[in-house]
Amino acid sequence: MNQAIRNTWIAVMLLFVLSLGALSYVQFLASEDLNENALNNRQLFREFDLPRGAILVDGKPIAESEPSEGQFKYQRVYTDPELYSHLTGFYSLSNGSTQLESVMNEELTGQSQDQFFDRVINLFSGKANEGASVELTIDGELQDLVYGLIPDGTLGTIIVSEPKTGNILAMASKPSYDTNKLAVHSSSQAAANMKELLTVPGLSPYRNPATGNLTAPGSTFKIFDMVAALESGEYTADTVLKNPSSVTLPGTRTELKNFYGGNCSAIPEATFADIVSQSCNTPFVGISEKLGKAPFEDVTERFGFGQQLEIPMRVVPSVFPANLNPAQLGQSVIGEFDVRATAMQMNMAAMGIANDGVIMQPNLVKQVIAPDLRVLSETKPKEFSTATSREIADQVTDLMRGPVKNGTAVRAQVPGLDIAAKTGTSVIQGDEGLVNSWITGFAPADDPQVAVTIVFEKIDFKTGSSLTSPNLKKILEAVFNQ
Numbered sequence: 001m002n003q004a005i006r007n008t009w010i011a012v013m014l015l016f017v018l019s020l021g022a023l024s025y026v027q028f029l030a031s032e033d034l035n036e037n038a039l040n041n042r043q044l045f046r047e048f049d050l051p052r053g054a055i056l057v058d059g060k061p062i063a064e065s066e067p068s069e070g071q072f073k074y075q076r077v078y079t080d081p082e083l084y085s086h087l088t089g090f091y092s093l094s095n096g097s098t099q100l101e102s103v104m105n106e107e108l109t110g111q112s113q114d115q116f117f118d119r120v121i122n123l124f125s126g127k128a129n130e131g132a133s134v135e136l137t138i139d140g141e142l143q144d145l146v147y148g149l150i151p152d153g154t155l156g157t158i159i160v161s162e163p164k165t166g167n168i169l170a171m172a173s174k175p176s177y178d179t180n181k182l183a184v185h186s187s188s189q190a191a192a193n194m195k196e197l198l199t200v201p202g203l204s205p206y207r208n209p210a211t212g213n214l215t216a217p218g219s220t221f222k223i224f225d226m227v228a229a230l231e232s233g234e235y236t237a238d239t240v241l242k243n244p245s246s247v248t249l250p251g252t253r254t255e256l257k258n259f260y261g262g263n264c265s266a267i268p269e270a271t272f273a274d275i276v277s278q279s280c281n282t283p284f285v286g287i288s289e290k291l292g293k294a295p296f297e298d299v300t301e302r303f304g305f306g307q308q309l310e311i312p313m314r315v316v317p318s319v320f321p322a323n324l325n326p327a328q329l330g331q332s333v334i335g336e337f338d339v340r341a342t343a344m345q346m347n348m349a350a351m352g353i354a355n356d357g358v359i360m361q362p363n364l365v366k367q368v369i370a371p372d373l374r375v376l377s378e379t380k381p382k383e384f385s386t387a388t389s390r391e392i393a394d395q396v397t398d399l400m401r402g403p404v405k406n407g408t409a410v411r412a413q414v415p416g417l418d419i420a421a422k423t424g425t426s427v428i429q430g431d432e433g434l435v436n437s438w439i440t441g442f443a444p445a446d447d448p449q450v451a452v453t454i455v456f457e458k459i460d461f462k463t464g465s466s467l468t469s470p471n472l473k474k475i476l477e478a479v480f481n482q
Helices: 002-029 031-036 041-048 081-088 099-103 113-125 140-148 187-197 218-232 272-278 282-291 294-303 326-332 343-354 390-406 461-479
Strands: 055-057 060-067 074-078 133-136 155-161 168-174 240-242 246-248 255-257 269-271 358-360 365-369 375-378 383-386 420-427 434-443 450-460
Touching (some): 060 081, 074 081, 081 140, 081 168, 140 155, 155 461, 218 282, 218 294, 218 390, 218 420, 218 434, 240 282, 246 282, 255 282, 269 272, 272 282, 272 390, 282 294, 294 343, 294 383, 343 358, 343 390, 343 450, 390 420, 434 461, 450 461
Parallel strands (some): 055 133
Antiparallel strands (some): 055 060, 060 074, 155 168, 155 450, 240 269, 365 375, 420 434, 434 450
């Protein structure tokens, strides 16, 4: 009998230990995986019944949860949704969440480490956990301005940032969409609305074009060429280079020409400063042959190509292709072939030159604020990389003054304002007459306060060029009250 009791006791204890271990595993080790499992709706349903924190611009909510009498206690509501959709993303019962709604979910739901003690107090008081608010670095008036500069029906992105802090003051893209359509409580309606949005040409509600679209940067890539050439010691602004109207790419019969819309055909020889000003292509093939691919691989990596970056949303790494032969390198150094960059990457190029060669970490979040208005966290400026030396950055700045003074960016001129910029046009193969139009730069050139990047994708050259330099002028006039 004693043996039977002993065996029963052992069996009960084993079951107890097993149950305790399973419970501990579920509660602590596997909780995050279970909560994030796409098949687990319980966590999502629970979140929809809690007061989710707001996303703020200039202290005012652009996304907030309002009391609801519907299926759930709260309804996510977006103010000026088209203006901010690519930043906030959406918070949807049937479509999940994206952008800031996704990456800042712990803060917005009150589950971050900074809110641990608040959760403990709420556990004993019986109060529901409230989410913290996330305040952005965005300037609302500037955001509204740049969004309005992108015509409806175009694929355009504009970024304005502070080179000395990395703070993003404006980031807008079109086409945009109404995030409220995806926040509805009806799963069937949200699914139908998503299906409708996916029919809009050039729009993906799951992607922010500024951080997710990889586009051939054209001659804006020559910023990196300038750095590589000047660092080599083989070139200065006064170096005279041959500038034929076309060259044969090394080892091929393929011709590379100066851009048909430029003034380069009139200058068979020119200084390095002049070819930058007029954005001539053919001299850069010669530079690539002389320097080889290694300097360009090194420079682009220092500026962020191929690097992981979060702002806090993830930025798709820009691409400078590996294992290039001389012909491919000749095409790549003018921002063609398989070179691809995001608008955020080219804004970082401008920020790096503007900030004496140091790129500050781009950032969208100013601070996180508790429901009782305590500041839980505040983002401090930090370095992303040292892209080049101050001396080289100063020389590149001088070269980038040229396009605005008497080159391809003269329409960006603002009287009394010293501006450095580089334009770019990349021809889209297979789409006759369509190009990607770029400009990236900063002002004032001698003490930069803002860096601006503008890109229009899949657009005709005449329209694209009318939307880059002239819009840079309008943005700088607004920023500096000119």
